[in-house]
Structure formats: structure tokens, C-alpha cells
Amino acid sequence: MKKIRIEAILEVFESLQEVELEVQQLMKQAMEARDKAYAPYSEFLVGAAILLANGEVVTGNNQENASYPSGLCAERTAIYYAGANFPKVPIQKMALTARSLKYQLVKPVPPCGACRQAIAEYEQHQQEAIEIYFMGEAGKVVKASSLADLLPLSFDSSYL
Template sequence: MATRDFHLSYTVYDSVDALPSEDAALMRAALDATRLSYAPYSRFRVGAAARMQSGAIVSGSNQENASYPVGICAERTLLSVASTLYPGEPIDTLAVTAAGSREPISPCGICRQSLLEFQGRTGRPLRLLMGGEFGPVWVVEDARGLLPLAFTTDNLLP
């Protein structure tokens, strides 16, 4: 029998203003994306912005639906846009935030799985910035850290 531990290392910045300028701009782009959110039911407006490996910026926002399961989170909207506009290109850094939030928000479980799958497809770690409109920002260098014991393509039978 063996006991193993999971450890997640992340950096905490006091605010968006404390981030390096390139990351602060990305967080502001994610906040701008919240304006495109369609969230009449939850009123939880989430925006995401990513800097592609080429330097291009892509954004997405959550899109709710009266039939709740068919809504889509900001992160998955962004991944769809990125993989359509820049097929095969890795994301360098992805920022996610919510309008009005004073606490960092992190991707939900299905988004964590989607981020990990995207990272696996491109073969490059996906760096995450997670914040609210106000307050601290958490930085994780590899999306894999958010989903220990993940189900991946390696688990699929041949």
C-alpha cells in the first residue's frame, strides 16, 4: 500500500494591478468579455480571455439557456473560438473572471476537463489566471494541477 499526495502550487497577487503588465491586460480583456455574457438566470457574468502562442487575444463569455444543461461556460466558449480561429495553436495563458466578484473564480469541473483536453491536444501547458473583478488573482502554471487523477485519452481503450 502506498499513500500519495496531491500538491497544487499557485502564486497569489493582491490585485490585477500587481500582475505583470501583459497578464494585467489579459485579465482586463476577460473582464471586458463579461459584458458579452448572456446570464439572465444566474446573473453570474463570466468572461475569459486567452493569449495564444502567436500573441493573438481570444475571448469568450458564458451563455446561459432556459434549458440549463445546454448553457456553456466562458472557458469552453473561448476554447471553441480559439480552436476554430487558430487550429492546433497552443494557448499561452488564459484568464477568467466574473463581473462584480471580489474573490478569484476557478473553472468548474467540466471546464477543467476541457482545458486539460485542449492542453493535451496542443502538447503545451496551459497557464491560468483566476480572479474576480476586484481582489486577489491566482496564477497556476499548468491546468493539469486543477484536475488531479484526470480522465484523459490515455484512459480510453484502444
């Protein structure tokens, strides 16, 4: 038997003001998208903003449905839009933010498992890391330099 160690290094900023200006602006766009989310059931609003290599910014937010599996997370809404409209343009950065209508959310909220897998597919396809910044509605901001830091043993097409 052999044991392996898997480690991830994440950067934690005390507030949004500590990150570079470009990321602050991207996060503000994610906040604007978040505040337009359709989340009448969970009252948990999520916004995503994606910076593409051509300078375009694509946003998305969570869209719920009374038939719960039919909804879609903000991250996948944005990344699928980017893939559909800019199929050959690499994704450079992604900013994510969430807030609850029930309480103040200051803990950074990372992508769910399904979104991690979707982001992994794009990162693997473009063969370039995607920087991911995530936060609650206020407080600390966490940066992962690559989706691989959040999902180190991802499933990809090599298994098919």
C-alpha cells in the same frame, strides 16, 4: 497499500496591478467579455480571454439558456473558438474573471469541473502548459502554472 500525495502550487497576487502587464491586458479583455455575457437566470457573469502563441487573443463569455444544460461557460466558449479557428496554435495563457449582479464578488473564481476537463484536453494535446489566471470582479488574482495544478488526475485519451 500505498498513499500518494498530490500538491499544487498556486501563486496569489493581492491585486491585478501585481501581475505582469501582459496578463493585466489579457484580464482586461476577459473583463470586457464578461460584461457582455448573457446570464439572465444566474446573474453571474463570466469572461475568458486566451492568449495564443501567435499573439492572437480570443475571448468568450458565459451564455445561458432557459434549458439550463444548453448554456455554455466562458472558458469553453473561448477555448472551443480557439480550437476551431486556430487548431494548430498553442494556447499560452488564459485569464478568467467573474462578477455577480447580486453582490460584489472579490473571491477568485476558478474554472468549473467541466471547463477544467476541456482545458486539460487542450493542454494535453499541445503538450505545453497553459497558465491560468483567475479572479472575481476585483481583489486577488490566482495563477496556476498549468491546468494540471487545478485538475491533477485528469481523464485523457489514454484511458480510451
